[in-house]
Amino acid sequence: MAAYDLLVRNVRVVRPDLDSVDEGDIAVKDGKVAQVGQAIDPGDTAEVIDGGGRLAFPGAVDAHQHWGIYNPLDVDSTSESRAAAQGGVTTGLTYIRTGQYYLNRGGPYADFFPEVRRLSDGRAHVDYGFHVAPMMKQHLEELESLVLDHGVSSFKIFMFYGSHGLHGRSDDQSKFLMTPPGERYDYAHFEFVMRGIQAVREAHPDLADRISLSLHCETAEIMAAYTKMVEDEGGPRGLEAYHRSRPPHSEGLAITIASYLAHETNLANINLLHLSSAKALEAAVRMRDAFPHIDFRREVTIAHLMTDISSDNLGAKVNPPIRPREDVEALWEHVLAGDVDWVVSDHACCRDEMKYGEDREDVFLAKSGFGGAEYLLPGLVGEGTKRGLSLPQIARLTSWNPALRYGLGTKGTLTPGYDADIALVDPTRSFVVRAEDSESTQEYSALEGVEIGATVTDVFLRGQRIVEAGRVVGEPVGRFQHRPNEVTA
Numbered sequence: 173m174a175a176y177d178l179l180v181r182n183v184r185v186v187r188p189d190l191d192s193v194d195e196g197d198i199a200v201k202d203g204k205v206a207q208v209g210q211a212i213d214p215g216d217t218a219e220v221i222d223g224g225g226r227l228a229f230p231g232a233v234d235a236h237q238h239w240g241i242y243n244p245l246d247v248d249s250t251s252e253s254r255a256a257a258q259g260g261v262t263t264g265l266t267y268i269r270t271g272q273y274y275l276n277r278g279g280p281y282a283d284f285f286p287e288v289r290r291l292s293d294g295r296a297h298v299d300y301g302f303h304v305a306p307m308m309k310q311h312l313e314e315l316e317s318l319v320l321d322h323g324v325s326s327f328k329i330f331m332f333y334g335s336h337g338l339h340g341r342s343d344d345q346s347k348f349l350m351t352p353p354g355e356r357y358d359y360a361h362f363e364f365v366m367r368g369i370q371a372v373r374e375a376h377p378d379l380a381d382r383i384s385l386s387l388h389c390e391t392a393e394i395m396a397a398y399t400k401m402v403e404d405e406g407g408p409r410g411l412e413a414y415h416r417s418r419p420p421h422s423e424g425l426a427i428t429i430a431s432y433l434a435h436e437t438n439l440a441n442i443n444l445l446h447l448s449s450a451k452a453l454e455a456a457v458r459m460r461d462a463f464p465h466i467d468f469r470r471e472v473t474i475a476h477l478m479t480d481i482s483s484d485n486l487g488a489k490v491n492p493p494i495r496p497r498e499d500v501e502a503l504w505e506h507v508l509a510g511d512v513d514w515v516v517s518d519h520a521c522c523r524d525e526m527k528y529g530e531d532r533e534d535v536f537l538a539k540s541g542f543g544g545a546e547y548l549l550p551g552l553v554g555e556g557t558k559r560g561l562s563l564p565q566i567a568r569l570t571s572w573n574p575a576l577r578y579g580l581g582t583k584g585t586l587t588p589g590y591d592a593d594i595a596l597v598d599p600t601r602s603f604v605v606r607a608e609d610s611e612s613t614q615e616y617s618a619l620e621g622v623e624i625g626a627t628v629t630d631v632f633l634r635g636q637r638i639v640e641a642g643r644v645v646g647e648p649v650g651r652f653q654h655r656p657n658e659v660t661a
Contacts, residue, residue: 174215174217175215175216176201176206176214178199179221181223183198183225183226185586186586187230187564188568189564199212203634205588206588227598227599228597231263231594232549232571232595233514234256234519235516237264242539248521250296250648251521252613254644258639259517260548261517262594262632263575264298265300265302268288270311278351297644298638298650299583301654305330307350308349315368325383325655327369327385331430332395332426333349379579380441383579385442385443395419395422409536418491420451420495423447427455427456434466439466442468443468446518456470457511469514470512471513472516474517474544475517477507477555478555480494481495486535489542491541504559517544517545522614543617550625551619551626553597578655579655582657595632598629599625603623603627605619605623607620
């Protein structure tokens with residue numbers, strides 16, 4: 173019998189719990205990290221790999237993806253998980269909801285979620301789980317079952333959906349959201365979602381710290397008014413126009429409302445998603461100080477850190493919008509100050525024929541969202557280290573923090589007993605983003621032409637190599653993560 177199944181030698185091991193990055197080896201047995209140290213005796217190990225002095229990160233936990241939003245879920249589960257693996261991602265958490273897009277149906281999650289599982293199981297190249305959005309009153313009655321029976325420990329509210337559709341104004345909420353007649357998706361519903369989640373946390377105190385609510389914080393009324401103003405003014409219809417139509421103070425106002433509702437309902441675990449602007453981060457930090465009993469977590473995306481409206485690449489239309497350079501710099505200041513808890517991709521593959529309207533230069537006709545998980549870890553290593561971000565900080569932002577919050581107890585670090593999810597990164601090898609190099613089925617990139625200063629070369633999922641020399645290899649081996657789960661050291 174082999175001493176180990178895999179030994180990755182001659183790497184610089186990056187761990188979120190250590191400030192130093194030490195040269196050494198990583199031994200793997202039965203899909204788990206068995207030992208981390210120097211000069212580990214390989215014995216009769218089945219496979220020994222020379223890491224060539226590269227960085228060994230814990231596989232990234234990309235806590236914000238959207239599989240199946242614009243393409244069939246079974247298709248995205250394969251192709252977009254391949255793209256995720258290219259970016260050093262070994263676990264992806266994807267948002268789903270009832271209504272238009274995704275499965276294009278309403279009804280209870282008791283019927284909906286098994287279909288989600290059927291379409292995704294056995295197809296992914298990375299491990300995966302789901303966040304769920306309670307869209308109607310009936311869903312509130314299913315929260316406990318979603319946690320206990322279906323392994324969903326995180327939920328979401330889209331604060332602007334009440335009178336604003338996914339891509340712009342929406343006059344028919346019930347058609348878009350497929351909610352029952354007479355129900356409204358509004359602040360009252362958000363309050364009742366919070367009370368329902370808190371009731372589950374109180375009923376299961378052993379799980380409470382790993383059950384949370386995430387919020388997309390934009391304000392529909394502000395966006396509707398500013399969109400009309402921008403449209404009435406005429407002029408260019410590019411990224412700057414979209415930024416102006418969804419102004420940063422819309423984020424700040426929504427964050428303030430969401431925070432007070434969390435205070436009112438005693439829901440302590442709140443995640444503020446894809447904060448895109450200086451005003452959004454300012455509001456989030458103010459709310460942290462105003463409500464110290466609420467455990468806020470703050471998220472930004474790699475795209476909001478890597479590009480700005482000056483590119484005028486309409487492929488970069490997303491909610492909330494790509495912002496001016498001064499907002500990008502403000503995001504980086506908050507990342508370096510420790511005000512951001514994790515960085516994600518918000519990956520939502522939207523192919524060319526769906527992305528653009530009849531006038532390809534009109535941002536208001538384009539769909540919102542794009543892929544980008546391929547650039548998560550290399551982008552943060554390449555750009556972050558230039559700005560003074562340490563490698564252990566990067567491991568916390570991409571792996572440990574989201575794993576801990578979202579109940580992925582076997583993920584997030586290279587410590588014995590944890591899953592042997594390993595991403596090897598060459599910090600001296602840069603590349604220029606070209607859409608044709610991605611495993612995604614999306615034919616363009618929001619980061620097209622951007623130089624990224626590091627490269628993910630090899631990735632291992634529970635000790636199995638899924639990326640070799642930058643290319644995805646092997647059949648899908650990703651497993652559904654029934655959360656919250658525990659470390660089995």
